[in-house]
Amino acid sequence: MNGTNRNNIHMGTKVLIVQKEHQRTGQLTEGIVKDLLTNSLNHPRGIKVRLTDGIIGRVQKIIE
Numbered sequence: 001m002n003g004t005n006r007n008n009i010h011m012g013t014k015v016l017i018v019q020k021e022h023q024r025t026g027q028l029t030e031g032i033v034k035d036l037l038t039n040s041l042n043h044p045r046g047i048k049v050r051l052t053d054g055i056i057g058r059v060q061k062i063i064e
Helices: none
Strands: 014-018 028-036 048-051 056-062
Touching: 014 048, 028 056
Parallel strands: none
Antiparallel strands: 014 028, 014 056, 028 048, 048 056
């Protein structure tokens, strides 16, 4: 599942995100969602989240 729909992402969801500084390389970081930072229901580049370890990025993939 991709991370462009806010309804698919909840606190505690395990996700792969791309941080701002890694957008060109596409390096992904795995973590668990602590906060949702995007207010709109969908975003073409991914919903912005804060992980439990404080890293902020856009969700690229939701891990089941």
